[in-house]
Amino acid sequence: MATNKELRIGLIGCGFMGRTHSNGYLRVKNFFPEQQYKPVLKAVCARTESKARAFADQWGYESIETDWKKLIARDDIDAVDICTPNDMHAEIAIAAAEAGKMVLCEKPLARTYEESLGMVNAIEKAGVKNTVWYNYRRLPAVTLAKQIIDSGKLGRIFHYRANFLQDWTINANLPQGGEGLWRMDAAVAGSGVTGDLLSHCIDTALWLNGSITTVSAMTETFVKERVHQLTGNVQPVGIDDACSFMCRFKNGSLGLFESTRYARGHKALYTFEINGENASIRWDLHDLNRLEFFDNADQSVLKGWRSIHVTDGDQPYMNRWWVPGLGIGYEHSFVHQVADFMQSLETGGSCSPTFREALETNQVCQAVLDSAAEGAWKTIH
Amino acid sequence: MATNKELRIGLIGCGFMGRTHSNGYLRVKNFFPEQQYKPVLKAVCARTESKARAFADQWGYESIETDWKKLIARDDIDAVDICTPNDMHAEIAIAAAEAGKMVLCEKPLARTYEESLGMVNAIEKAGVKNTVWYNYRRLPAVTLAKQIIDSGKLGRIFHYRANFLQDWTINANLPQGGEGLWRMDAAVAGSGVTGDLLSHCIDTALWLNGSITTVSAMTETFVKERVHQLTGNVQPVGIDDACSFMCRFKNGSLGLFESTRYARGHKALYTFEINGENASIRWDLHDLNRLEFFDNADQSVLKGWRSIHVTDGDQPYMNRWWVPGLGIGYEHSFVHQVADFMQSLETGGSCSPTFREALETNQVCQAVLDSAAEGAWKTIH
Amino acid sequence: MATNKELRIGLIGCGFMGRTHSNGYLRVKNFFPEQQYKPVLKAVCARTESKARAFADQWGYESIETDWKKLIARDDIDAVDICTPNDMHAEIAIAAAEAGKMVLCEKPLARTYEESLGMVNAIEKAGVKNTVWYNYRRLPAVTLAKQIIDSGKLGRIFHYRANFLQDWTINANLPQGGEGLWRMDAAVAGSGVTGDLLSHCIDTALWLNGSITTVSAMTETFVKERVHQLTGNVQPVGIDDACSFMCRFKNGSLGLFESTRYARGHKALYTFEINGENASIRWDLHDLNRLEFFDNADQSVLKGWRSIHVTDGDQPYMNRWWVPGLGIGYEHSFVHQVADFMQSLETGGSCSPTFREALETNQVCQAVLDSAAEGAWKTIH
Amino acid sequence: MATNKELRIGLIGCGFMGRTHSNGYLRVKNFFPEQQYKPVLKAVCARTESKARAFADQWGYESIETDWKKLIARDDIDAVDICTPNDMHAEIAIAAAEAGKMVLCEKPLARTYEESLGMVNAIEKAGVKNTVWYNYRRLPAVTLAKQIIDSGKLGRIFHYRANFLQDWTINANLPQGGEGLWRMDAAVAGSGVTGDLLSHCIDTALWLNGSITTVSAMTETFVKERVHQLTGNVQPVGIDDACSFMCRFKNGSLGLFESTRYARGHKALYTFEINGENASIRWDLHDLNRLEFFDNADQSVLKGWRSIHVTDGDQPYMNRWWVPGLGIGYEHSFVHQVADFMQSLETGGSCSPTFREALETNQVCQAVLDSAAEGAWKTIH
Structure with a gap:
């Protein structure tokens, strides 16, 4: 956790859900001003650099990545927000948990119960904060x-x-x-x-x-x-x-x-x-x-x-x-x-x-x- | 008033309102069976005989008239129901009241306040039962x-x-x-x-x-x-x-x-x-x-x-x-x-x-x- | 079939459905006046005489029965309308069909498919007019x-x-x-x-x-x-x-x-x-x-x-x-x-x-x- | 107008409308990213310093003022947004227009037609961009x-x-x-x-x-x-x-x-x-x-x-x-x-x-x- 009670977010995925989450992070400062923790849009990751760049510009992310593994490896990221298609949820979430990151994952957890169970086990083993976006x-x-x-x-x-x-x-x-x-x-x-x-x-x-x-x-x-x-x-x-x-x-x-x-x-x-x-x-x-x-x-x-x-x-x-x-x-x-x-x-x-x-x-x-x-x-x- | 607690109705006018009232008279027997007074469809009046006849057949009126004054003059009518256009309301209502008939009149009473006032005075002078169909x-x-x-x-x-x-x-x-x-x-x-x-x-x-x-x-x-x-x-x-x-x-x-x-x-x-x-x-x-x-x-x-x-x-x-x-x-x-x-x-x-x-x-x-x-x-x- | 194109109805059952059907028979004359066939409320049947009597008075049935078999046997009934509880539908419908009566039966046909099938067979064998009140x-x-x-x-x-x-x-x-x-x-x-x-x-x-x-x-x-x-x-x-x-x-x-x-x-x-x-x-x-x-x-x-x-x-x-x-x-x-x-x-x-x-x-x-x-x-x- | 196509906003009034406008300025960047002009929240003005400070913190205004005349006098303000009670609209709008600022004014223009007319005359004389928030x-x-x-x-x-x-x-x-x-x-x-x-x-x-x-x-x-x-x-x-x-x-x-x-x-x-x-x-x-x-x-x-x-x-x-x-x-x-x-x-x-x-x-x-x-x-x- 950063000092100043910042929560430094790394967003993976720039689609429809990437937009709804980014908007959420940006607005909470204005409408829940008394909260101690403030989200900081640290990095956004997309496979295509131009897409990541455009998204970062639009939403105010400080930096971009094109490889989600690099994003997870960064020290300046406290929480990983997963907005990819479903087939990537498990791999990313498990890796992020193992890297000690908090994980906010789009729904549904994964494609199957089995795959989802693996994610839960990893998260609980890592003991990191987590939530699923059943908004x-x-x-x-x-x-x-x-x-x-x-x-x-x-x-x-x-x-x-x-x-x-x-x-x-x-x-x-x-x-x-x-x-x-x-x-x-x-x-x-x-x-x-x-x-x-x-x-x-x-x-x-x-x-x-x-x-x-x-x-x-x-x-x-x-x-x-x-x-x-x-x-x-x-x-x-x-x-x-x-x-x-x-x-x-x-x-x-x-x-x-x-x-x-x-x-x-x-x-x-x-x-x-x-x-x-x-x-x-x-x-x-x-x-x-x-x-x-x-x-x-x-x-x-x-x-x-x-x-x-x-x-x-x-x-x-x-x-x-x-x-x-x-x-x-x-x-x-x-x-x-x-x-x-x-x-x-x-x-x-x-x-x-x-x-x-x-x-x-x-x-x-x-x-x-x-x-x-x-x-x-x-x-x- | 007839013996047997019949209320013998004379309807004047066979238009839309004539139909709604006739239906009302016919159905009250089935749905308010405990009531002592029962409407009896004694006569219907329209200027055109064929129209009066067809209406009487359809709704079960016992007889027809083509002159409303004759209807009002009949001894076997207890109540006159006025379903004519507005310009006839006053004349009919006043004549019916003077003949001692109860009067049920379609709304509005008449074309003007003045005309309506005349009807009220006649009704109250006659002391007959009356109502206006603000249904x-x-x-x-x-x-x-x-x-x-x-x-x-x-x-x-x-x-x-x-x-x-x-x-x-x-x-x-x-x-x-x-x-x-x-x-x-x-x-x-x-x-x-x-x-x-x-x-x-x-x-x-x-x-x-x-x-x-x-x-x-x-x-x-x-x-x-x-x-x-x-x-x-x-x-x-x-x-x-x-x-x-x-x-x-x-x-x-x-x-x-x-x-x-x-x-x-x-x-x-x-x-x-x-x-x-x-x-x-x-x-x-x-x-x-x-x-x-x-x-x-x-x-x-x-x-x-x-x-x-x-x-x-x-x-x-x-x-x-x-x-x-x-x-x-x-x-x-x-x-x-x-x-x-x-x-x-x-x-x-x-x-x-x-x-x-x-x-x-x-x-x-x-x-x-x-x-x-x-x-x-x-x-x- | 009666002369004059009357359809003489015998109603069995005086409950909620008996009321809705009776009202239907009474009103069709006023609202479908051009039709040749007119329902005539000939008889109503209920086990309890007083109940049948009260219902007949309220709805204008000409006569009453307390045994449905007698109603079916009457020559002055053209159509039998079944408004009993479901367990009586089959027996009455089959008997009515065999007596050559038209049958109008409340829904559902009967308690089971088997029981219902028997009714259909009887009706079709008799070749009588029929309908079921899926209103x-x-x-x-x-x-x-x-x-x-x-x-x-x-x-x-x-x-x-x-x-x-x-x-x-x-x-x-x-x-x-x-x-x-x-x-x-x-x-x-x-x-x-x-x-x-x-x-x-x-x-x-x-x-x-x-x-x-x-x-x-x-x-x-x-x-x-x-x-x-x-x-x-x-x-x-x-x-x-x-x-x-x-x-x-x-x-x-x-x-x-x-x-x-x-x-x-x-x-x-x-x-x-x-x-x-x-x-x-x-x-x-x-x-x-x-x-x-x-x-x-x-x-x-x-x-x-x-x-x-x-x-x-x-x-x-x-x-x-x-x-x-x-x-x-x-x-x-x-x-x-x-x-x-x-x-x-x-x-x-x-x-x-x-x-x-x-x-x-x-x-x-x-x-x-x-x-x-x-x-x-x-x-x- | 600033270089970079910034539109530097000075907001006067921190009430309900101050909030809705501020939110509007902040979000337009995310949802209309292709636009050349971007609002910049330069200053907010309220009579009470602590109130202005809190509002600035919550919404991200760069500075505060407690005297609206000072805000209007600032060179780094392109547009004045008036969110005060109605009795201040005219004076502020006229002064802002005279200072060559664009004016965005809450509705209604002013308390009376007369007062409003004065605002329109001033705005048109100054030839500054303007709009009224009939949202x-x-x-x-x-x-x-x-x-x-x-x-x-x-x-x-x-x-x-x-x-x-x-x-x-x-x-x-x-x-x-x-x-x-x-x-x-x-x-x-x-x-x-x-x-x-x-x-x-x-x-x-x-x-x-x-x-x-x-x-x-x-x-x-x-x-x-x-x-x-x-x-x-x-x-x-x-x-x-x-x-x-x-x-x-x-x-x-x-x-x-x-x-x-x-x-x-x-x-x-x-x-x-x-x-x-x-x-x-x-x-x-x-x-x-x-x-x-x-x-x-x-x-x-x-x-x-x-x-x-x-x-x-x-x-x-x-x-x-x-x-x-x-x-x-x-x-x-x-x-x-x-x-x-x-x-x-x-x-x-x-x-x-x-x-x-x-x-x-x-x-x-x-x-x-x-x-x-x-x-x-x-x-x-």
């Missing part, structure tokens, strides 16, 4: 949902359901793999919507509703062949375009999950709902400042779903921003995670989800994919 | 709004606003006047949207929020000339296509009202909202089974507008219909008004709004039209 | 969805999902079985939410999206024991309180269905959504006059889900009712089915779903229950 | 509305309506004036909701729908006396708590506007709607990423309001942010205005609204306040 937990409405559930207002839980619906891969002429499209290459991504989208739904579900014990899943690849950008050949598509699963939670509730990139009309419709004996909660990423809440304790003739606009100063994180009624956006979830990570350095706690906590999501994903492959229920716990 | 009061969600307000939950009232937005007369080729279009003929209708649509908004407002003391209004006729169906000539349009007004209520709150037939995209969007110190209420005719309610007494971080689906047995009128969650429609407001009228015969009370109560709406309408004509505030009380 | 098909918005799909606007279908969420049995003190609660007695109902609620979702899905080929299901009974109203004893609950299933349709699309009576805050939230290559459709029973539609052919920056208020005269069935913007309710779906049945007498066609068509829903329900019991995928076709 | 124009959905209107899709305009509803001053114990509450002190703010909230509505309306010619307004102060923070005395409240007005636009359309801080349940509900012959548009600040659009050219049975989620790369400003479906927030409107101001330096154009353009909003506000005071229609043009 949606830190949207104020989602955090408020967690607080309501923890308060016990819902009573016994009966149902949990979540969807993540997109429509961006319907066009059969969209190529697979390569620049900007590695999420469609099974070798790189590990899976399709399961690792990319359902992992978010599962992370939130485990956080809000506890462990999943058994699953039965179904997957489909609607477009069977696509041109691969790297080879130029038409190749079989290896990822799951859509995945649904039913499950049971440890607390006795039933779960139902669905994700697809073929739901025409939905861009990023992540929704979840939880039904308890005494109250229910719903949320929708397309209207992310709002939480819907039904309280059965309300007066009989006046019961109804409340549309809570989560923009008041006494609601999670919102004392940092503007005034009541003025919404924030997607990117703020990353600012909040950076802030919570910085806070964890100060308090000595952990910044959830840790690698260990995130591993359970990979475990569920693995069971889901196995169940779909075998056409049978799979037991997790 | 929206009896949609369950609107009645629930009244109950909430009467309970005092809102505290001091600050604001009342209402809109009634339609788009059916935008086409400049739509003719005016005559069959199906008398609402566009100022001589027949008295006014345009003010008497037709704003009168509904005003009736609800007076019921929910008390008297209006002063108004400032603005009207516009967007299409200045239209072919008149009866003359075949292009003639100036005399009605107001749109009307807005600001007002003050006796209770100190401010009002804002708007109505138009030129709001592209809205078919019959009647909405109102009332803001009180402690709570607020909103309603929308396009989603008529729902009432929105905000209660400032809710726990701070969980405050939000509640969407109350008014379909439970303990909500107004809903014990008569189906099971929770299954909505009713526009027409049910008329069934409820018939039921309440029948009940008033049994209990000896009145069925609001009476002619006297409805007169206040005409008074406000008159002040609104006068204000718009003069470009000045008008005082009512 | 939701005839809500205007749902019929419009069918028309859009049939027009080919959606292109290749990827996803179908439907939910039917209620919350009325959460209270563990609610007894099971007996008067008003036979839906909670497995011996009478055959199953819980699967036959009661999912059957509606499945009927609509088969109609809109074609046959289902394979299913994997999960059921749960949250409250394991309840007092039985008839015995007074605490007894095991045999029904499914909740049921979810995944499936594949013949057209290659994926399905996801869920039903429960434990979703706090939802009274009767039947929703469905279908995602096609070019367009998508959504619907929600709590806002039944509305259909949501996304058309990918809309101009790029202006694409969005359209909220279609299905109340215009050129939309299905709506030329029968009021004027644009004025909604109808749940009960109208039954009026429409009666009208379509009457029309089928005139045209010689069938009134869907026929017993044969409805059998497929029972087949899917059976596969769902079997799958849940066995924890394995089941193949239907 | 809502640059929310992507609002900019999209402008583009739709400019494309002519709406045809002849009939109606424009806008509301800005808040509820934060209902509590009668809230003091007036002083730190954080200058908006409630008429001497400082000039007016209440008219200058604060209606000015936003008017700015958008003038931009989207052209000039307003006549107005009739009504204002109210619900709580007549409040403790003043600075004097400690109970004093009369001079501001308007609520203001409504009707108006006519030059294009022949009718306008209706309302603003209040007494609408319980609404935090910052700025909504507008515009109805044209062929299409209509609606927007709502509480759901700021969405635009509602009704196109009468859609196929008859499929017409409906479209809910456009304005988060695609081809929609205004959204190519700068994330991926489709992921919303942005309130603060982004300021980032966009900074970016457009920087762009105007590069292109030589102006950044709307200029002082001259913003003056028209003050003119309307003045007419509104005069109309309310006099109880008469006021003519503007």
Whole structure:
């Protein structure tokens, strides 16, 4: 750790997630000014030098690297932030941990449960601070949902359901793999919507509703062949375009999950709902400042779903921003995670989800994919 | 009054409102079976015999008339229901009252305040039962709004606003006047949207929020000339296509009202909202089974507008219909008004709004039209 | 068949469904006046004479029976309408068919696929007119969805999902079985939410999206024991309180269905959504006059889900009712089915779903229950 | 102007607006990296040194001032950004202009039309770049509305309506004036909701729908006396708590506007709607990423309001942010205005609204306040 309580960041990967994290590091200084630890954008790494250079210029990184191993080896880096495609997560994270660096890793941990387990073991052996970027937990409405559930207002839980619906891969002429499209290459991504989208739904579900014990899943690849950008050949598509699963939670509730990139009309419709004996909660990423809440304790003739606009100063994180009624956006979830990570350095706690906590999501994903492959229920716990 | 507690109805007018009322009379037997008084469809009157005959066949009226004076003169009619264009309301109502008949009159009472006042005087002199068909009061969600307000939950009232937005007369080729279009003929209708649509908004407002003391209004006729169906000539349009007004209520709150037939995209969007110190209420005719309610007494971080689906047995009128969650429609407001009228015969009370109560709406309408004509505030009380 | 084109109805069962059907028969005369065949409420049958008498008085049935076999034997009955609990459907339907009566049967056909198959065979052997009351098909918005799909606007279908969420049995003190609660007695109902609620979702899905080929299901009974109203004893609950299933349709699309009576805050939230290559459709029973539609052919920056208020005269069935913007309710779906049945007498066609068509829903329900019991995928076709 | 195309900013005022502007300056570098001009946070000015110091530390300003005249006199300042209470706008802006500085001024220009006119004259005489922070124009959905209107899709305009509803001053114990509450002190703010909230509505309306010619307004102060923070005395409240007005636009359309801080349940509900012959548009600040659009050219049975989620790369400003479906927030409107101001330096154009353009909003506000005071229609043009 640097003196002055700087946290010197080395970012690996300059894609979409590299941008969201960089923005998070830059803004936390303005909106969480009282924190002792301040992120410093020390270095960014990309294979292509020009790309690294442009990114560093845009975001204010002090230096660049083109070999991630060199970045990890640098003494002036306290924490490594992994924003590469999924197939590089494990190798980098393990190396970074072994080098004694803190590790902040994009989700999902890795392509398979096995690969993810290796990362967790390495991190825990090294004893370094770590977190996984399941950012949606830190949207104020989602955090408020967690607080309501923890308060016990819902009573016994009966149902949990979540969807993540997109429509961006319907066009059969969209190529697979390569620049900007590695999420469609099974070798790189590990899976399709399961690792990319359902992992978010599962992370939130485990956080809000506890462990999943058994699953039965179904997957489909609607477009069977696509041109691969790297080879130029038409190749079989290896990822799951859509995945649904039913499950049971440890607390006795039933779960139902669905994700697809073929739901025409939905861009990023992540929704979840939880039904308890005494109250229910719903949320929708397309209207992310709002939480819907039904309280059965309300007066009989006046019961109804409340549309809570989560923009008041006494609601999670919102004392940092503007005034009541003025919404924030997607990117703020990353600012909040950076802030919570910085806070964890100060308090000595952990910044959830840790690698260990995130591993359970990979475990569920693995069971889901196995169940779909075998056409049978799979037991997790 | 007939023995057997029959209420023998004579209906004058076979248009849209004739249908809604007839349906109301027919259904009340099935859904309010315990009531002592039962409507009997004794006679229907229309100028054209074939039209009266077809209507009688369709709705089960026992006989027809082509001269409303004959209908009123019949001994076997207890109550006269006036569904004619507005220009006939006064003459018929006054004659019916003088003949000792109960009178149920379509809204608005008449074309002007003066004309309406004559009707009220005649009705009160005759001492006959009467009601005016401001049907929206009896949609369950609107009645629930009244109950909430009467309970005092809102505290001091600050604001009342209402809109009634339609788009059916935008086409400049739509003719005016005559069959199906008398609402566009100022001589027949008295006014345009003010008497037709704003009168509904005003009736609800007076019921929910008390008297209006002063108004400032603005009207516009967007299409200045239209072919008149009866003359075949292009003639100036005399009605107001749109009307807005600001007002003050006796209770100190401010009002804002708007109505138009030129709001592209809205078919019959009647909405109102009332803001009180402690709570607020909103309603929308396009989603008529729902009432929105905000209660400032809710726990701070969980405050939000509640969407109350008014379909439970303990909500107004809903014990008569189906099971929770299954909505009713526009027409049910008329069934409820018939039921309440029948009940008033049994209990000896009145069925609001009476002619006297409805007169206040005409008074406000008159002040609104006068204000718009003069470009000045008008005082009512 | 009676002369005068009367259709003389004998109704068996005076519960909730007896009311909705009776209302349908009564109203069709007013709103479909041009039809040749007119329903006549000839007789109603209930085990308890006083109950049958009260129902006949309320709805205008000419006579009563307390033994359904006598009703079926009457010469003055053309059509038998079965509104009994599910365990009586088969016996009555088969006897009615054998007596040459037309049969209109409440859904689902029977408790099991086997039992339902017997009914279909009997009906087809007798060659009598028949229909099953899957009423939701005839809500205007749902019929419009069918028309859009049939027009080919959606292109290749990827996803179908439907939910039917209620919350009325959460209270563990609610007894099971007996008067008003036979839906909670497995011996009478055959199953819980699967036959009661999912059957509606499945009927609509088969109609809109074609046959289902394979299913994997999960059921749960949250409250394991309840007092039985008839015995007074605490007894095991045999029904499914909740049921979810995944499936594949013949057209290659994926399905996801869920039903429960434990979703706090939802009274009767039947929703469905279908995602096609070019367009998508959504619907929600709590806002039944509305259909949501996304058309990918809309101009790029202006694409969005359209909220279609299905109340215009050129939309299905709506030329029968009021004027644009004025909604109808749940009960109208039954009026429409009666009208379509009457029309089928005139045209010689069938009134869907026929017993044969409805059998497929029972087949899917059976596969769902079997799958849940066995924890394995089941193949239907 | 500095070499290197720096734009050296001097910010005066450290309140809520100081924060939103500072954030705008800081972020534009990351999200508009190709721009030649880059804002540099040179100095911030506040009367209290410790406050200025803390603000400078939090936002990265290089230096501080406690006397705004010194800030204006500095050679290393290119542009002065005025975030003070309204009563200081004119003096500072005029002095800054005379000193040859560019001026970016918070809205409204000043307390009165007269005062504002003086600012415009000074700015134009000095010939310096200028803009007024009517930030809502640059929310992507609002900019999209402008583009739709400019494309002519709406045809002849009939109606424009806008509301800005808040509820934060209902509590009668809230003091007036002083730190954080200058908006409630008429001497400082000039007016209440008219200058604060209606000015936003008017700015958008003038931009989207052209000039307003006549107005009739009504204002109210619900709580007549409040403790003043600075004097400690109970004093009369001079501001308007609520203001409504009707108006006519030059294009022949009718306008209706309302603003209040007494609408319980609404935090910052700025909504507008515009109805044209062929299409209509609606927007709502509480759901700021969405635009509602009704196109009468859609196929008859499929017409409906479209809910456009304005988060695609081809929609205004959204190519700068994330991926489709992921919303942005309130603060982004300021980032966009900074970016457009920087762009105007590069292109030589102006950044709307200029002082001259913003003056028209003050003119309307003045007419509104005069109309309310006099109880008469006021003519503007």
